[in-house]
Amino acid sequence: MQNLPGAPRLFERVRIVTIQRADYIHGAAFREYAFGLLAAFAALGARVDAADNELLTGEGVNVVFGAHLLDPGSVLPPNTIVVNLEQMRAGWPAQFPHYIELLRRHVVFDYSLSNVERIRELTGNPHVHVLKPGYVPQLTTIEPAGNQDVDVLFYGSLNERRRKILDGLRDAGLVVQHLMGVYGAARDQWIARSKIVLNVHFYDDKIHEIVRTSWLLANRKAVVSECAPDTEIDVDVRGAIVAVAYGELVKTCVALVKDDARRREVEQRGFEIFARRDQAALLAAALAHVSRPVPRRINLGSGKAYDPERLNIDIDAKWQPDILGDLANPAGLKQTFFSPRYGLTRLEAGQFDEITAMDVLEHVPDLVTFMTSCLELLRVGAEMRVGVPYDLSYGAWQDPTHVRAFNERSWLYYTEWHWYTGWTRARFDLAQLSMTLSPTGQTLKARGVPDDEIFRTPRAVDNMQAVLVKRLLTESERERALAWHRGAQRAVPATGSGPGNAGL
Secondary structure, three states: OOOOOOOOOOOOEEEEEEOOEOOEHHHHHHHHHHHHHHHHHHHOOOEEEEEEOOOOOOEOEEEEEOHHHOOOOOOOOOOEEEEEOOOOOOOOHHHOHHHHHHHHHOEEEEOOHHHHHHHHHHHOOOOEEEOOOOEOHHHOOOOOOOOOOEEEEEEOOOOHHHHHHHHHHHHOOOOEEEEOOOOHHHHHHHHHHEEEEEEOOOOOOOEOOHHHHHHHHHOOOEEEEEOOOOOEOOHHHHHHOEEEOHHHHHHHHHHHHHOHHHHHHHHHHHHHHHHOOEHHHHHHHHHOOOEOOOOOEEEEOOOOOOOOOOEEEEOOHHHOOOEEOOOOOOOHHHEOEEEOOOEEEOOOOOOEEEEEEEOOHHHOOOHHHHHHHHHHHEEEEEEEEEEEEEOOOOHHHHOOOOOOOEOHHHHHHHOOOHHHHOOOOEEEEEEEEEEEEOHHHHHHHHOOOOHHHHHOOOOOEEEEEEEEEEEEOOHHHHHHHHHHHHOOOOOOOOOOOOOOOOOO
16 A cells, blocks of 8 residues: 555555444444445545444454444453544543543544643553544535425534523524434435534634534534634634634624625635545554554563563553564464554564564464564564473463463474475574583583483473574475465475374
């Protein structure tokens, strides 16, 4: 995806997800912004679709609207961006502690800079970014009605300050229509019939409700909006609407309803200004910040040995790794992770110069998948450094979480016998093998006992270290491996005796 600087391949597959609850109709308020982002992702080359409540797991990225509607205790997969459209006024977050926890654990997009600052303050999450609503041609869908019999349309919840304005408009003789819980085509019919749509703050945050007014501007509707000198509003949007103080709203609406020419001018100017806000460009700029470059060396199974100079990966959340993930997952390198340190991250083939895995491999049930992922992650010539318990040591089986132990022959399937693991493009070479002797082994070594005999002595070796170097297969190795997989070559290739033979 060449149009997404800073996020290579991360957004090839995207799903726009709207959280919908059967007992809550107002989730429909997210539809237009979600639809605009779907079109913007498509314009940037993503394979994108939309769904209600159904999230991608592992592969791809979810962009979720309405996450605050999830039940307490709900979790979202790590490959999720939460779009926050709620005004994070003082006191509101305390009503939704489960939502604040979601904002802590995911990349967040928000239309308001003050919201972004508030979310970062509440969660400590640095991966909260501004994404402003913009224009895509698909948003322009409402044809003006031939007879606009409504002077002023207002939709949304009522409180005392909003009700006062509507009453003032009616007292001035205007035809006022108020809608609550009406969305989609039914609401758009009222928009088409109305001369003006009014926007009045519900809260004291003084954040302009751009998510609401963007739909109107995209459809050439004259918008009169409350806007004080300290209202948070983009300069271009202020010019696209009729922005006045609260006390001027009634007078302004009355004058604009009576002035058809002025109203047509406002409609066209608002559309032209908003249409310059390219949603695809705004989205690309936001996506460039969701992922930070990661170190090129991995500390795999980091546990309590966290290394700030490396990318720390572990499957246990209590160690607070950079990435909480399992390289033995069958999804392989298609997975997308959220890293508290680096943001939204996908591990790429050939990305890393070194993988260190100390006291890890003995815990992995599916070691072939695990080693295959490691091979893919390393560039050609890069090293995998491992430390494992020796199979004749006390440490091999004293830990009940160990599923295997190792000896000198344990590396054959990842080196000379690579075809048995399904590797037909690259393999490891065993560049170094060393043993850490126990006190028993050290005593034997001091007596001059040969290494081979020491290694065969129970409890003489504690653990083993290996350095594996990735290389591409030679043409002959590749041909033999492919032939073996086709079943055309049943004899063991000439590189050594295969499993089950006397040579083992």
